[in-house]
Amino acid sequence: MELRDLALLRELDERGSLGAVARATRVTPSAVSQRIRLLERSLGLPLTEPVGRGVRLTEAGRLLAAGAIEVAAVVAQVEARLAAFRGGIGGSIDIAVLPSAGVVLLPSLIAALGDGIEVRVHDHDVAEADYAALTRDHDLVIGHRMAPTPLPGWRGLRVVDLLREPIDIALPLSHPLAAAASVRPADLAGQRWIGVPEGYPFDDVRIAIEQAAAASFSIVQRVRDNRLVEALVAAGLGIGMLPRFSTQRGGGIALVPLSGLPTGRTVSALARSDVAERAVVRHVLEVLERCAAAIVEADAVEA
Incomplete structure (x- = not known):
């Protein structure tokens, strides 16, 4: 055998x-x-x-x-253990990453790893349930979920929650609410909305806002890419939702926290349980956790 x-x-x-x-x-x-x-x-x-x-x-x-x-x-x-005995961890690692999570974590991760580890990045924008399948073909997968606990389909995998990222309302700078400290669902009733495809996690938040406000948005576009959402909001074509850490500051939009509803996404690293035991994967996970902690700490200081 x-x-x-x-x-x-x-x-x-x-x-x-x-x-x-x-x-x-x-x-x-x-x-x-x-x-x-x-x-x-x-x-x-x-x-x-x-x-x-x-x-x-x-x-x-x-x-x-x-x-x-x-x-x-x-x-x-x-x-x-043999790698630790030899006194160094090297090699390569294949990472599949949700682009908006990669924007937050990959620059600091790759810089911290240095030249000793080759990082091969593959960007994937998939539904929450599909991140588990990506672990079959990649050493590490960085994805997200809206729920506080891992999805049932993630069972059997090593799951490391890296950070909880707030999801803010994105408004054009000319919008009357752009300077507000926060907005409530009722404040957003009837607005033109730049959304994501049905079934994507952010769309569930949109539905929750509509239910809390007892009014629907006028959905003018549905796009997957956050940069497209930024551009369309900045052009004054509607409002939307964007993750706080991975959204570029400036660019003609304001990010305003939503009050009255829990919002946010958990960015997680996933790996097959055996793959997670590899020296290079364990090391990268440790560095990822440190990078994520620094990002959360910087946001707390900024707030």
Whole structure:
């Protein structure tokens, strides 16, 4: 029984098809199938069973897939101890990041890591539930959620909450409320709104504001990119919502806190539990936490 074969079972369990496993491991589906059949023969147990046009793991297969995670975590821990013995942590790390969270954290993270660690960044703007799937193909994922606790789909992953970022109302500087210390939902009733696509977390906040104000917004645009929201608000085309730390100051908009409703997002780092034990990933997580703490502290001083 080899770790690489157990890893194939783990990938099949998480990815759901031989084709997906083949793409992830850069081999052919027939090669994946052959390795699993050889393992079945050596153990004398069926590890997969047909379902529709594909296959899924049997109970024995799922047992071994879970074991693959445990073994990989132990190997990563031993390698981390060896790296500490050698007196230095180096290598490379693949990070998938929500752009608006990357704006806040990546500059200080990469600067703090220096030249000893190569950081490969991949930007992804996905729904909250999809950050977990990104951990299959990246060492570390930086995403966000609106709820105070991790999503059910994040179970089984290492989740490190880095910071809680307030979500403010974005107003053009010419707006009568731009100089207000805060605004209430009722103050925003009937306004033209620059929103995000339905189903995105910020849209849930918009719905909560409408319910609290007992009035709807006139939604003039729905865009994903926060920079587009900034530009459209600055042009006076409507108001919107933007995260405080990652929004550039100036630029023709004012950020005003919303009172009467809980707003904010938690920016988190996610990793597969075994991957999180790797020396370089553990180190980057520690540095990320320090960078996030400095950002929160600076905001508190500014306030």
